[in-house]
Amino acid sequence: MTAGGEEPAVREVVIVGAGGMGRAWMDVVEARPGLRASAVVDLDLSAARSAAAERGWDVPVFTDAAEALRDAPADLLLNVTVPEAHRVVSEAALRAGVPVLSEKPVTPSVADAMRLAALSEACGVLLATSQSRRHSPGISAFRDAVRSLGGAGQLEAQFFQNPRFGGFRDVMPSPLLIDMAIHQFDQARFLLGSEPESVYCEEFSPPWSWYRGAAAAQAIFRFSDGARFGYAGSWCADGLTTSWNGSWRASAPGGSATWDGEGAVQVEGPGETAQDLPVGGGSEGLDAALTEFLTALDGGDPPSGEIRRNIRSLAMVEAAVESAASGVRVELDAVFARAGAAALAEARASGEMQIADRLSAWAGGPPR
Ligand SMILES: NC(=O)c1ccc[n+]([C@@H]2O[C@H](COP(=O)([O-])OP(=O)(O)OC[C@H]3O[C@@H](n4cnc5c(N)ncnc54)[C@H](O)[C@@H]3O)[C@@H](O)[C@H]2O)c1
Structure with missing residues (x-):
């Protein structure tokens, strides 16, 4: 948003993760009118540099998302890092007030996803997952x-x-x-x-x-x-x-x-x-996930990958892994109860009461 409240004519995008999928996202950003890359971030600076250079982008590169968010303009952040880095990168953006479109899985664990869902709600900043295969x-x-x-x-x-x-x-x-x-x-x-x-x-x-x-x-x-x-x-x-x-x-x-x-x-x-x-045409994959996200930033409906909705797909994974390890059927409510308790304990231990307040009301998972 500009100071006057209008949507910016061009949205500046910080892209974090310059691996295979990060590069696919860079191509999607490049092809989309109204978006401009403002920084590329990767722990491997040479990967960030080469990805930017291949596209002729004259943008700064960083190894740390929080630093990029301090130094480069950002209207949204694409989190295309490895799953283990998703929480720290998305959290940095939410705390900086920058909406995040994250690659799947939004975090590796339901507990971390519940924490991010609560943080997103507390900050009033959108966090969504791109589940590209639901769009075709x-x-x-x-x-x-x-x-x-x-x-x-x-x-x-x-x-x-x-x-x-x-x-x-x-x-x-x-x-x-x-x-x-x-x-x-x-x-x-x-x-x-x-x-x-x-x-x-x-x-x-x-x-x-x-x-x-x-x-x-x-x-x-x-x-x-x-x-x-x-x-x-x-x-x-x-x-x-x-x-x-x-x-x-x-x-x-x-x-x-x-x-x-x-x-x-x-x-x-x-x-x-x-x-x-007949199967019709139309936008699909990353492009369609981006469209949903930008529509929401423009004041439209929340994207289907908004974290509180997407978390049930992640819970299916966690419950399946738990069932495979235990040999018994697993109820998703039990996954949410345990994940919520872990996230709540962490929020309380670190004195993050805005997060804790939300988590304590989400026993069966965050509301959709
Ligand atoms: N939607 C799909 O069809 C699809 C396909 C492939 C991958 N993915 C997802 O995309 C994400 C990335 O996958 P990939 O194949 O590009 O992996 P990759 O290993 O090729 O690239 C990940 C990049 O992230 C960087 N990175 C790791 N931690 C970082 C941090 N803290 N800060 C900045 N950079 C960091 C790594 O250095 C690496 O360059 C994963 O979550 C994966 O599940 C989705």
């Missing part, structure tokens, strides 16, 4: 098809891929559940339009896996409207891979619908012949 013409067409059949009672996603990333995913615990499955879990919430309540999950390491952590999982979620969502995934599945959006099937009162994550949506009712439904 294909998933919207599939959701419309499922709705037209009366809503899914049973939803299945298969995700089988075989990337050789190197880097943090190869050495982290539960790489599939923590770094990837959040996409399909969030897509399931988008498709079902109700909220997850519990999960039973097993994760494991196929003998041929090249990851240190478990790279395969199967999970069954129960949603508040009684729907079941089944997930089967692997990140070490060579051959016959699914699309990166996953391969989907919904069973509904009026029939069934499928979507392979890339092409047509198919529907078939009782006694009918299966038909392909």
Whole structure:
């Protein structure tokens, strides 16, 4: 906002994280009228420098987001660091009064996300996650098809891929559940339009896996409207891979619908012949997530990734990991209760009463 209260003609963007995804975001910023990069930040200064130079940007580079926010103009911050750095970077921006669009997962833990949700509310500054895979013409067409059949009672996603990333995913615990499955879990919430309540999950390491952590999982979620969502995934599945959006099937009162994550949506009712439904065009992925975010900054609806809404996708991940470790079904309410207590204890211990007051009212998770 300018001093007069109008929206700025050009919004200055601080981009934190100049790895693979940070560079993808830089291209999105560059292509968007009304946005201008004002600084690039990375612990690895040479990565920040080369990313800026490749785009011909004459902007300062920093190793620390808080320092960049002190020295460079900022109307919004893109947090594209590794998950472990998300909390500290987003927190620095919120405290500086700068809205944040963060890559998923908004933080690695629900406790940290609850803390950030409370801080965002206390500061009155927007924090949203980009869940790029809920934004595509294909998933919207599939959701419309499922709705037209009366809503899914049973939803299945298969995700089988075989990337050789190197880097943090190869050495982290539960790489599939923590770094990837959040996409399909969030897509399931988008498709079902109700909220997850519990999960039973097993994760494991196929003998041929090249990851240190478990790279395969199967999970069954129960949603508040009684729907079941089944997930089967692997990140070490060579051959016959699914699309990166996953391969989907919904069973509904009026029939069934499928979507392979890339092409047509198919529907078939009782006694009918299966038909392909057209998938329209339109903005998707990062670009669509950015549009939602900017719309909110312009006074429009909150984005679908606003942290208090997005936190339920993160809670699905945490509950699945907990179920896999304990061997029992996990209720999401229990995840929120424990995470909220941990976040509250931290806020009280550090005398952050504005955060503590909110957290003490959020036993079942933050309000949506
Ligand atoms: N939406 C998607 O489809 C998608 C795809 C890939 C990655 N991601 C997400 O994007 C994020 C980044 O992933 P990536 O593949 O670009 O990782 P990456 O490892 O390639 O890049 C991350 C960068 O962050 C920097 N960094 C780490 N801590 C920092 C800090 N405190 N301050 C400044 N810089 C810091 C690192 O030096 C590195 O250059 C992750 O959260 C990941 O889950 C999303």
